[in-house]
Amino acid sequence: MELTDIIVKVILIVIVFAISLVIAMYSTYAERKIAAFFQDRVGPNRAGPFGMLQPLADGAKMFLKEEIIPTRASGLLFIVGPSLAILTACIGSAVIPWGQKLTIGSTIIDLQVTDINVGILYIFGVVSLGVYGIMIGGWASNNKYSLLGAIRAASQNISYEISMGLSIIALLLVTGSLSLREIAEQQHGFWHDGWFTWNFFKQPLGFLIFIVCAFAETNRTPFDLPECETELVGGYHTEYSSMKLGFYLFAEYINMFVSSAVMATLYFGGYNFPFMDSLGLSANWITIIGVIVLFAKIFAFIFFFMWIRWTIPRFRYDQLMNLGWKTLIPLAIANIVITGIVVTLLN
């Protein structure tokens, strides 16, 4: 690898890292504002114009709060928990293709941190690591509510990972590749050979299963049982305070951002948009517009996450397990069978 390549990669990594942090930060603001709009309220509007500085105020508060480590907690694991949560949340975005290639002079910049040929498996690996942060934090707190929340998180994530993986298998039958870059490239444009190129139109059932599982994996309502305030005081982060609590909350929003990006890439064409070839713009402009389009899709998904939160109440625990094991897994398997038959017939 040449030096310029390494510099470009480092810059890209820093940008992606910064963007995911800023988006997570402003997701907290967006969540509160959107929640307010859904409830006919105004929302935060005191810190800065329209309350835009609210995330900064919250962050400052998190840093200034007293840090409490319970005497009965196991010290090291108590710190490892939130660190692991935020670490796994941040490294998930490494394989997401943010756009096509940029050409500046003679250097070609690939708008993706790394294009590994098992990108989807990598994301799955990282997502399943995420539950360790919650598990360790809940266990180390030495508190019954934390432990209950952690156990719920673990069993919920394991259950829903299965149907998530099965729904992806059907997608892989269609795409024939595990590389996210290649999957995104296959969805070029919007319409090709008499059918939509976006995978959503080829795998509507798979997408439905995937998005339900994504809600469960990110612990968002209606699957927020690991941290339900009404039953468990706060779930796995009951004993946490100051920035360690902030890390847990932050990790949830980064997870939401990453899973929105994954959904946009896998099913909604990633950085592709309709009529991208017939605009007559140069390749670099198409790339830049593509990045904007991808982020628009991601924001739409994040909005959808929040929209669902204020629409659907939390599942009961047995309902959650019923939905996961008795509905989604059979549906996903049926989806694989149908997709397999259709792919075979079309070929």
Add this chain to the structure above:
Amino acid sequence: MESLSNKKKVLEVKPLNIWERAYLPAIFKGLAITMKHFFKKPVTIKYPEQKREFSENFRGMHSLKRDENGRERCTACGLCALSCPAEAITMTAAERQKGEENLYREEKYAAVYEINMLRCIFCGLCEEACPKEAIYLDGDIVPADYLRKDFIYGKDKLVEAPLNQ
């Protein structure tokens, strides 16, 4: 047992049909409802900048009234203190001296008049009891304060501003 009112209704619990068991139509209906609220105008009144209008018979802070010549109407008869169910009112009477006719309407007046705003329940019985139409609860909300002693309002806070000032 047979119900006497004849209002009893036996409800039939029907199992959900396939459309209802699929959840999704209901979820989309719910999403439509929440989206309708998203575009509704917020009902919030942004308090320190905006204020909700009081109704006409709102009872707020007391004020001791003056008559048309700017003299204090209160004659310290004590009926308000007597009628007060919360025992929030207390006063000390004094005799009007020569030369004070332009200050006090009656020959006896309240030298000290105190209302404990923490005790007051804003029932308005004092204004009903007053034979001189001297006290009315026509003010604003009693403002917050830090110390209990600061909630005992004397004449400096209660008496209306003089006419020609």
